[in-house]
Amino acid sequence: MTDLYFEDIIGRYFNLNLKKDNYRIYVEEAGQGTPLLCLHTAGSDGRQFRHILNDKRITNNYRVIVFDLPWHGKSNPPEGYELKDYKLTTNLYKEIIMSFCKQYKLIDPVIMGCSMGGRVVLHLALEHCDYFRAVIALEGSDKLEPYYDLDWLHRPDVHGGLVQAAFVSSQIAPQSPNNFKHETLWHYMQGGPGVFKGDLYFYWHDGDFDDRSNLIDTSKCPVYLLSGEYDCSCTPERTLETAKRIKGSKAIIIPGIGHFPMSENPDLFKTYIYPILDEIIK
């Protein structure tokens, strides 16, 4: 009989108050040291970061914190969600993150987001450069072009979970391990109705930032951009164009990986993120 093995991750709930709404938020964390707040992609949840939370090479120096956005994963939507469609605006997204940081009393945190999380951290680098120690945008750019009609994601004659997974499977590299590919897709199959669509309102429309990204002061808040070769959403070209606009930012294109580096191929991703995390706390 083998001993029961627990991962290092601790998961808890807390209540986040934002304006008139109360959100029951699920948050996981592991490690100690500099806070590293991680933001999941559109239509998914914090499970994408389990390999970061479980990595002692990282958690020896960082307190890794991952929360599910309201409407996602194990975080509830606010009361009355049934009365309107979910739509993530830039302001709501920023307010949720900053309220989380304030109520969680994070001091001098590093923030790392993927996809729409990679977009919003650029907004935060501009507006809160004195608060964040550094921002890391995974598959993040300041501008994207939509390439399919979002209405397909939320209609009764199309299975939301299956179509979401089928759409985003195009963004995973063929070299990524099959088990991690399908784990990443599973998260998409479990999203609530209309949530992925509501997130993409921010990612493809409301969150455009290419007219202001050049105002980010990287001497106050360093910006790192990492994107996968096979990402057909936030392509390497989009990432490099963004990096050109953000003077002093550092951009890396990771060969043989797609839009979900931390969950589709964690071992490969870590070889790129370790040096960045080391540099930030050096």
Add this chain to the structure above:
Amino acid sequence: MLSIENWINNINSNKRLIENGRWLNITFTFGIGEKDYLFEILSGNVLSINEREILTQSGTFKIYGQKDSWNKHWLKVPPRDYHDIFAMLAKKIIYIDGDLTPFIQNLQYFKDLIASNRDMHD
């Protein structure tokens, strides 16, 4: 690229693929360069793949691209932008027209069906 006969065999011998398409009865058009092929599907099984001979023979939707593009898609490890039909659509390497509802309703099935022309042998 496999022969049409081997492509049909690859599809119909893939039990998981057939299960995923079990609600699907449709004919769609698949274009390779100047040639169009009609895929007749019954309960997820491909009954036939025939070259389109007259224009009144038509599928519910058509997905099409150049031969070189499809050949890259069917490489054992496709290059970026060619690795998935939606990546190819995003890059405007291939195109799609017609009634897309059954295509989107069964998106992963159609992705896997088209990708199954990939020759995985060394």
